[in-house]
Amino acid sequence: MTIVVCVKHVPDPADPVVLAADLRVDREAGAGTLSGLDEYAVDQAVRLRRARERVVAVTMGPRGARAAVTRALQMGADEGIVVSDEALAGADVLTTAAVLAAAVRSVGDADLVVCGMSSTDGGSGVVPVLVADLLGWACAGHAAAVELDGGRVTIQRDDPDARRTLVAPLPAVVSVTDLSGEPTYPSFKAILAARRRPVREVGLSELGLGTPSTAPGTRTVSAVEADPRPPARIVTDSDGSGAAALLELLAGRSLLEVDR
Amino acid sequence: MIAVLLDQLDSTAEADLILVRLAAAVDEVTCLLGSAPDRDRVAALGAAGASHLAWADLAPDGPSGPWVAALAALVGPDDAVLAPSTRAGNEVAARLALRLGRPLSVGADSIAVGGPGLVVTSTAFTATWHLTTELPKASVVTAVSAGVQVPPPTPRTPGVRRLELDLTPAPHEPVVVAAAPKAAGAGPRLTEAAVVVSGGRGTDGDFSLIEEFAGLIGAAVGSSRVAVDQGWASPERQVGQTGVSVAPEVYIAAGISGAVQHLAGMVAAKQVVAINTDPDAPIFRACDLGIVGDLHTVLADAVAAVRKAQPVHC
Amino acid sequence: MSSPDVVIVGAGVEGTSIAYALASRGTADVTVLDRDAIGSGGTGRSAGIVRCHYGVPEVAALARESLEVFQHAEEILGASVDFEQVGYLVGIGEDNLAPFRASVAAQQTLGIDTGEIGHAEAAALWPVAHLDDFASFAYEPRGGYADGYATAHAFAGAARRLGASITQGTAVASVEVSGGRVTGVTLADGTTLATPTVVVAASAWSVPLLAPLGIDLPITPYLVQEVLIDPGQDLGARPVFSDMVSKQYVHQRGHELLFGDSGGFERPIPDPDRFPSHAEDAAIERCAEKAMHRFPGIEDPSVKTTSTGMIDVTPDWNPIISATPINGLYVAAGFSGHGFKIAPAVGRLMADLILDGTSSVPDVPAETFRFSRYEEGSPLLSKYPYVGASKIR
Structure with a gap:
């Protein structure tokens, strides 16, 4: 069987975001990176890989998106699939989920899909459950821990009131949080070894998909960059100057008048 | 009509009322509840602007499928749906949008009538951009509640009805097999406190001064992921994209370097104070007051100063 | 703000070093302006390597002089530059x-x-x-190596103690010139600061600042x-x-x-x-x-x-530390990757150029890093070039 890990190439959160004229993220503007939370997904997928199994990293995106798969291979995935098609520019979550679901089907023997709980750019966190519904599979989301046990997947999920243990039958989609592990940066040996692993680039037609219909009626009509935060007032603490500045700020907002 | 999804596991009664008030400014509100409301609840939801309350026996910690089915039964072809933008709310909303073939918009901070039906605003990329999106009326929208402006409601006297549906979950839906309840922490809730003091790696595991200072000024205690990972703070304290989003008057990040996932959970704070020994920490680029120094020293000084200024209690 | 004797644009390691050098020579009415913060540009991202292995003798001499400051920063500047x-x-x-x-x-x-x-x-x-x-x-x-950010802060602190002022979060929109000489700078908020002397030490951002004056820095x-x-x-x-x-x-x-x-x-x-x-x-x-x-x-x-x-x-991968055709306007930019190692001596050289028109830095003639060398067709090149290497040598 195969574990598929879905990864996304996102603008580097350290870089300023650039929107193109059509108000979509200019994904060609800067060097991107593997979405931070997807590192946890790759880490989990590689740990959950059972004997004689493979981990296939799947991404959808423009040319540069291959870098996300490259990073997944460096972190231990065995193969990669890059779905790239001009018709996918600006794809919404429903289209994204449809493409990823088709890619999972194309793998043939997948029984588990691992995703990060959300991307660092879009951030809606709903792609995993949509992929599951499109495949007709179970979805266990926001896992802080994942275990495979026969034909079932067991996850631990932190809710505001309790830590819950959930069980779902395979095949299933799980999404993981950043409490699921601590992905390590790839070693140099792994970086060089990843160059030899196969990556398949496919378009929509190879996945048996037509051109996606544009989202019915949804249109971003304006995107305004927030006023940049004015440079911070920096106080180097000495002789209580830090505490004084802190208390002054709180007092200025009447937030110290407590317990009277 | 606009259907509003309530009673989600990770929402609160206060957040639910905000959601109802947001919806009431758009259209006549029908709320979906997970259990029969008592008289007080009917009154509170009516005061927030709800016209109809529909309920079914739906477990907040159960699978999302039955919630999706109940909403699907509730909405007509021209109705909008509003759900809380929480993990559970977004999941129900996304599944519903897929099932009904409707547009989906996640994470709105305002919703109004306009354009082809609805106009929603949201922030993106750690609140560095403000987006305005137009959708048809019959869309599924999820909205945040922290820090949003809600219009004053017109009180209603809602009618209550039970949904007569078979809401048995599909066999593949996940099942909760165990739940370890968390102790309710002392002090105000993270999402409601006017001041949040959060600790991170720089605490070296010692949250005592953070707790002492927070207790003195009535602040809630938060933490970074690293502190949760290390076992220094419990997971429900975690502020960030993968934890709780907060919108206090003042957010104090003590010994937190400011990873983007953490910033995502605190961008709605009106003022941010950072205390860190590393002047290059990214948090200093995302704050209003940056204190370069040891958090233990700064907070000990602050505790001493507050104690000195306060009248002595017997 | 008053009318300082010298305005320096850019509070990186070069700008702060120049401010310190001017102040320590008695010209303390110096204002450094930075659009962001001390060391927020290239300085804070520098690897901070300290060495003298250069094929251009004048650059090697600047590095040699600078080494003294890195090594004795606490005595000279009163603060550590984290030199290892x-x-x-x-x-x-x-x-x-x-x-x-x-x-x-x-x-x-x-x-x-x-x-x-x-x-x-x-x-x-x-x-x-x-x-x-x-x-x-x-x-x-x-x-060895030191820390760019700490070094800029050490120069800034020392300059302040001698009377210089450093204003962060203040961008300079233009340099004002009248009758062929500098009269002041206009800030981004529209206010003007009168001064007879402006030093532009703003890395690649110097280019758009000086282009309207007909000075095309090849950076x-x-x-x-x-x-x-x-x-x-x-x-x-x-x-x-x-x-x-x-x-x-x-x-x-x-x-x-x-x-x-x-x-x-x-x-x-x-x-x-x-x-x-x-x-x-x-x-x-x-x-x-x-x-x-x-x-x-x-x-x-x-x-x-x-x-x-x-x-x-720059075209020859060496800095411009120079007067310009406009009276009172100086440039310290185009450091091409070796700015950190030579910054302490750059301050001294620029202070000399402003105050005396000559150089007191041993083995570094005042005209070495002149802006006009590109126009003259006499670039400053290594006498001992290495094949296959980048030009940051």
Whole structure:
């Protein structure tokens, strides 16, 4: 069987975001990176890989998106699939989920899909459950821990009131949080070894998909960059100057008048 | 009509009322509840602007499928749906949008009538951009509640009805097999406190001064992921994209370097104070007051100063 | 604001060093303006390497003078620049042996503490390195690395104590000129600050500031990429290592190793404010290959993180430290990647140019870094160029 890990190439959160004229993220503007939370997904997928199994990293995106798969291979995935098609520019979550679901089907023997709980750019966190519904599979989301046990997947999920243990039958989609592990940066040996692993680039037609219909009626009509935060007032603490500045700020907002 | 999804596991009664008030400014509100409301609840939801309350026996910690089915039964072809933008709310909303073939918009901070039906605003990329999106009326929208402006409601006297549906979950839906309840922490809730003091790696595991200072000024205690990972703070304290989003008057990040996932959970704070020994920490680029120094020293000084200024209690 | 004697645009390591040098010579009515914060540009992203191995004798002399300040920062500036005097080792291949020996000899003539060493000595300095493909080495025991941000803050603090003022978060929109001489600067908020002397020390951002005055600085922003490695083992304190065979440099930063490429992979970028924050995959792979070749004794090195920076490059890869055709207007920019190592002496040289029109820095004639050298067709080039290496030499 195969574990598929879905990864996304996102603008580097350290870089300023650039929107193109059509108000979509200019994904060609800067060097991107593997979405931070997807590192946890790759880490989990590689740990959950059972004997004689493979981990296939799947991404959808423009040319540069291959870098996300490259990073997944460096972190231990065995193969990669890059779905790239001009018709996918600006794809919404429903289209994204449809493409990823088709890619999972194309793998043939997948029984588990691992995703990060959300991307660092879009951030809606709903792609995993949509992929599951499109495949007709179970979805266990926001896992802080994942275990495979026969034909079932067991996850631990932190809710505001309790830590819950959930069980779902395979095949299933799980999404993981950043409490699921601590992905390590790839070693140099792994970086060089990843160059030899196969990556398949496919378009929509190879996945048996037509051109996606544009989202019915949804249109971003304006995107305004927030006023940049004015440079911070920096106080180097000495002789209580830090505490004084802190208390002054709180007092200025009447937030110290407590317990009277 | 606009259907509003309530009673989600990770929402609160206060957040639910905000959601109802947001919806009431758009259209006549029908709320979906997970259990029969008592008289007080009917009154509170009516005061927030709800016209109809529909309920079914739906477990907040159960699978999302039955919630999706109940909403699907509730909405007509021209109705909008509003759900809380929480993990559970977004999941129900996304599944519903897929099932009904409707547009989906996640994470709105305002919703109004306009354009082809609805106009929603949201922030993106750690609140560095403000987006305005137009959708048809019959869309599924999820909205945040922290820090949003809600219009004053017109009180209603809602009618209550039970949904007569078979809401048995599909066999593949996940099942909760165990739940370890968390102790309710002392002090105000993270999402409601006017001041949040959060600790991170720089605490070296010692949250005592953070707790002492927070207790003195009535602040809630938060933490970074690293502190949760290390076992220094419990997971429900975690502020960030993968934890709780907060919108206090003042957010104090003590010994937190400011990873983007953490910033995502605190961008709605009106003022941010950072205390860190590393002047290059990214948090200093995302704050209003940056204190370069040891958090233990700064907070000990602050505790001493507050104690000195306060009248002595017997 | 009043009307200072000198306005310096840019509070990087050069601008703050110039402010300190002017103030310490008695011209204390100096205002440094920065659009962001002290050290917020290239300074804070500098690898901070301190060494004197240069093929241009005047640059080597600036580095030699600067070393005194790095080494004695606490006495001179009253603050630490986090200088780690771990030494500087440079290894050279057969192809560059002749210019290398000539360069080292020229450096020794300038009084720089450097000398050729053999493989055994080099192996003792870097036991985990594979050294067979080097023809020779030179070692500067007084080299090492310091911290760019700390250095700019140390200069800023010392300048302030002498009376200079440093205003952060204040962008200069234009330099005002009347009758061929400077009259002041106009800030981004529209206010004007009158001054007879302006020093533009704003890296690649100097170009758009001076273009409206008809001064076309031949400065191009280039992207530099570095990789921080976790060696996974304690290597002890090792000197900065410039590997002129594989074309890389490496130095320790705590328990980690910072790798940079000196193979000429720096590339021009269109906008100094827009470049990726992290290294590209190709750069990381190149680093992996080079590092695994050079350091077989590090068993399983892994990438800790990567960083990038922008350097302001001139046609001859040497700085402009110069007066301009406009009276009272000076430029200290185009440092082309070696600004940090020479910054302390740049301050002194610029103060000399402003106050005396001459240079008191030994072995550095005042006209060496003149702006007009490009127009004259006499670029400042290394006398001992190395083949195959980037020009940050």
